[in-house]
Amino acid sequence: MESPKLDFKPITPDQVLYDFVYAYSSLQQLAGFKNGVIIPNGRIDLIFSQTTPDELQIVLMGLETEPKPIPEQPIDGFFAISLNPLAVEYLLQQPVADLLNRGVYLPADFWGFQAADLVNFETFCSRATQLLTARLPVDTDSRKRSLFQLIFAANGEIAIQTLSKAIGWSERQINRYFNQQLGLSLKAYCNILRFQASLPHIRAGALYPQLNFTDQSHFIKEIRKHAGVSPKELFRNQNDRFLQFLVYGSR
Numbered sequence: 532m533e534s535p536k537l538d539f540k541p542i543t544p545d546q547v548l549y550d551f552v553y554a555y556s557s558l559q560q561l562a563g564f565k566n567g568v569i570i571p572n573g574r575i576d577l578i579f580s581q582t583t584p585d586e587l588q589i590v591l592m593g594l595e596t597e598p599k600p601i602p603e604q605p606i607d608g609f610f611a612i613s614l615n616p617l618a619v620e621y622l623l624q625q626p627v628a629d630l631l632n633r634g635v636y637l638p639a640d641f642w643g644f645q646a647a648d649l650v651n652f653e654t655f656c657s658r659a660t661q662l663l664t665a666r667l668p669v670d671t672d673s674r675k676r677s678l679f680q681l682i683f684a685a686n687g688e689i690a691i692q693t694l695s696k697a698i699g700w701s702e703r704q705i706n707r708y709f710n711q712q713l714g715l716s717l718k719a720y721c722n723i724l725r726f727q728a729s730l731p732h733i734r735a736g737a738l739y740p741q742l743n744f745t746d747q748s749h750f751i752k753e754i755r756k757h758a759g760v761s762p763k764e765l766f767r768n769q770n771d772r773f774l775q776f777l778v779y780g781s782r
């Protein structure tokens with residue numbers, strides 16, 4: 532028997548939040564869904580769900596570097612805020628280096644969220660925008676903003692030497708920042724972004740390198756590393772089991 536069809540909806544945040552928030556999303560109809568796989572997306576996720584009508588559950592998920600099965604859910608759905616790495620220092624105000632490939636429960640009143648904020652997705656997004664905008668820092672390190680803007684613009688295909696010259700940080704300082712804040716090196720993070728940038732091509736049936744992979748063998752190896760399957764099997768995405776793949780819509 533096939534798993535139920537998941538209902539996935541993403542919303543892009545207001546422009547003032549772009550450097551800190553990648554997206555809001557809603558994933559529903561999880562009850563009965565089996566064999567789902569979470570694949571790395573290069574973001575830090577806050578996941579909001581209700582275990583009872585009046586009880587809010589919030590989970591902070593660190594960066595993923597490998598595929599993992601989605602645990603069986605006692606809930607039918609959840610809303611999420613996907614944070615860009617800059618938010619770790621300036622919104623969360625705490626490193627997530629020790630949360631690599633795992634998550635942690637947060638207080639139910641984290642950032643002032645309430646169970647009533649989950650009544651529907653539009654209400655949740657409006658409330659999230661209000662609360663996040665209020666937490667925006669007055670000042671940020673321009674080097675860090677430029678660092679991530681350059682990395683994202685290049686889909687991770689940028690040399691650390693280039694970044695070092697562009698932002699005025701040494702290569703050692705850049706890697707120290709990544710390891711201390713996120714728990715992995717710049718190279719490892721950029722590989723995740725390149726993997727993510729390959730997904731829309733794979734979704735469209737391009738099962739060969741579209742980005743700067745050394746060759747087909749290297750391409751397949753990197754896809755397997757982050758998705759656990761070959762590009763061909765990822766393209767099939769049987770029963771929509773690769774959850775982040777849903778962002779690219781139906782073929």
